[in-house]
Amino acid sequence: MTEPTLFTVLPALAPEELRSAVWDVCQQPRWWFRQMSGMGRGLPFWKMEFNGEPAIDAVWNHARETCEGLAGAALEVQRVYANGHTYGQGGRPHQDDDRPGTYTLLWYPMPEWRHDWDGETVFFEHTGEIARSVRPAPNRAVLFDSRIGHAARPPSRYFVGLRVTIAFKLVTRGAAATA
Secondary structure: OOOOOOEEEEOOOOOHHHHHHHHHHHOOOOOEEEEOHHHHOOOOEEEEEEOOOHHHHHHHHHHHHHHHHHHOOOEEEEEEEEEEEOOOOOOOOEOOOOOOOEEEEEEOOOOOOOHHHEOOEEEEOOOOOEEEEEOOOOOOEEEEEOOOOEEEOOEOOOOOOOEEEEEEEEEEOOOOOOO
């Protein structure tokens, strides 16, 4: 098995008008509660599915060339959804996929995020030690090999909203994948 290596922070994924359009979608009453990370174990958090959402599709169309260049392959979107966490809600450590050629583009579409709100995403070594931590920031994204273990940390008590991430589950075009 090859060691997962792709991990890139993209400071500004989309133009502001696209980020804003997606944030508007995230404000719609389409959220449902009871999603759990790590194969249904852990505590629930908020979720919103995207199927054919024009603003989401426009973001992927904008980011595709960059992501494919970093992955070194043509990529297909298998699924796109948003996760939402409030104070006290974090995710369990998990991998998004265990097959080579699968990637996750994790995007923070919020218009504002302050350092005292915490809510970072932590990424783990194969030993379970924290290898990297990425703080939410408006329009920041992380493209990583889906075999890298990671977890959402909950926002702090100082944050009274919903910490939103949008996950694009990607697979190398032509690969037999069911993410």
